[in-house]
Amino acid sequence: MKFLIILVQLLLVYATVAKPTGPVLKLFRQDALPAGKNQKLQREETISHLTPNRNNPPVFLAEVAIGEPPIPQLLYVDSGSSFTWIKCQSQVQGYDPKASSTYKSVGCGNSSLASSPALYPVVRTGECHYRQMYFDGSESRGTLGRETMRFETEDDGVNSLQDVDFGCAQDIINGFSVGDGLLGLAYGKFSILKRFDNKFSICFETLSSEPNSGHSFLAFGDAARTTGKSTALFMRYDHYHVELETISIDGRDIPNFLAPIRGNTIMDTGTSLLNLAGESYFELKSHIDGKIGGSLNSFSDGGLVCYNGTIQRQLSLLPTVALTFYKGASLVLDPTSLFHQSGDEYFCLAVVVSPDDIDLNIIGTTALQNYNIGFDLEDENIYFDKISCDYLN
Numbered sequence: 529m530k531f532l533i534i535l536v537q538l539l540l541v542y543a544t545v546a547k548p549t550g551p552v553l554k555l556f557r558q559d560a561l562p563a564g565k566n567q568k569l570q571r572e573e574t575i576s577h578l579t580p581n582r583n584n585p586p587v588f589l590a591e592v593a594i595g596e597p598p599i600p601q602l603l604y605v606d607s608g609s610s611f612t613w614i615k616c617q618s619q620v621q622g623y624d625p626k627a628s629s630t631y632k633s634v635g636c637g638n639s640s641l642a643s644s645p646a647l648y649p650v651v652r653t654g655e656c657h658y659r660q661m662y663f664d665g666s667e668s669r670g671t672l673g674r675e676t677m678r679f680e681t682e683d684d685g686v687n688s689l690q691d692v693d694f695g696c697a698q699d700i701i702n703g704f705s706v707g708d709g710l711l712g713l714a715y716g717k718f719s720i721l722k723r724f725d726n727k728f729s730i731c732f733e734t735l736s737s738e739p740n741s742g743h744s745f746l747a748f749g750d751a752a753r754t755t756g757k758s759t760a761l762f763m764r765y766d767h768y769h770v771e772l773e774t775i776s777i778d779g780r781d782i783p784n785f786l787a788p789i790r791g792n793t794i795m796d797t798g799t800s801l802l803n804l805a806g807e808s809y810f811e812l813k814s815h816i817d818g819k820i821g822g823s824l825n826s827f828s829d830g831g832l833v834c835y836n837g838t839i840q841r842q843l844s845l846l847p848t849v850a851l852t853f854y855k856g857a858s859l860v861l862d863p864t865s866l867f868h869q870s871g872d873e874y875f876c877l878a879v880v881v882s883p884d885d886i887d888l889n890i891i892g893t894t895a896l897q898n899y900n901i902g903f904d905l906e907d908e909n910i911y912f913d914k915i916s917c918d919y920l921n
């Protein structure tokens with residue numbers, strides 16, 4: 529599942545980055561990032577517990593309460609889009625804007641249809657309808673609103689954010705079967721990050737840990753962890769890009785087919801699997817096949833390469849893949865991050881080829897297990913630290 533957003537400007541991005549030379553125009557300059565003005569929080573230690581969804585798709589959800597009285601919601605944590613939306617329903621459970629004293633409807637302002645999400649003013653009511661599309665064909669549609677959102681803090685307190693712009697979703701198409709909505713962590717017009725000093729971190733525990741062990745966390749502002757080695761973060765439209773330099777298997781580099789462009793890789797927690805562009809994928813796949821194909825029966829399952837057996841039993845046979853980025857920061861994918869136990873007696877490579885002719889790689893949730901990822905939009909760095917996620921203990 530991919531919750532990377534579709535942008536109208538996407539083709540433009542790829543057309544621009546495909547040129548191998550020259551400086552890259554950063555669309556979000558540091559001086560253009562809004563300072564966390566009057567809405568700035570008193571206490572910055574805002575954290576959300578993350579609940580791993582172990583089955584397909586492997587994604588993480590964060591609990592955020594919305595409205596007055598506050599209704600807890602489980603939201604997909606998506607660094608591949610910036611617009612937060614919540615399923616609005618007037619059922620017994622769930623969030624109903626009519627039952628909340630803090631809900632406000634907002635107009636479209638001067639945003640255009642070409643924005644992301646696309647906005648459509650409703651002249652008769654003064655409301656603003658939105659439509660947010662995602663790469664995997666899923667879609668959320670509804671009305672633009674403003675609400676109070678509550679985040680847990682480190683010490684079991686609550687941090688209230690007032691007047692957060694969000695989408696009150698009435699129609700959800702092709703996806704989002706689990707959870708109550710989406711928490712957009714990319715940088716964009718509607719991003720909540722400006723309320724948090726443009727800084728956050730996510731620590732993903734292994735997806736195979738106990739569902740409620742509660743160690744994975746998302747932290748904002750001062751609570752964000754920016755430890756470990758860093759690499760440059762390039763912000764383009766609603767996406768976080770980094771520059772992948774080498775891919776190695778068991779310590780040996782594979783031939784390099786990576787696009788020689790700045791920011792050839794997108795960091796997207798809303799995508800489940802690691803996506804490698806064209807040749808890089810086939811190169812990695814053939815190396816892995818060469819290593820284990822002789823010992824394990826392989827077959828194809830819905831576009832994935834799968835092997836009979838279990839990851840735990842075959843552990844000593846399975847390779848480790850390292851992704852090394854500009855300035856030396858790396859992500860080391862142990863067999864449990866590289867493969868996904870898809871059935872009792874078979875597991876699949878948690879790597880797929882990037883969509884169509886996109887010459888970019890996308891790093892999704894499975895590849896980020898056991899890592900703390902710190903995003904600092906002000907100093908434009910991203911930090912990778914292989915640690916156990918025990919902030920909350």
Ligand SMILES: *[C@@H]1O[C@H](CO)[C@@H](O)[C@H](O)[C@H]1NC(C)=O
Binds near residue numbers: 637638639
């Ligand atoms: C409208 O657009 C201008 C610049 O294009 C911007 O400065 C202004 O803040 C926008 N107004 C609203 C309400 O979004």
Ligand SMILES: *[C@@H]1O[C@H](CO)[C@@H](O)[C@H](O)[C@H]1NC(C)=O
Binds near residue numbers: 871
């Ligand atoms: C491998 O696993 C698949 C899926 O469970 C199964 O259909 C197939 O028979 C297995 N093949 C072998 C050789 O065990």
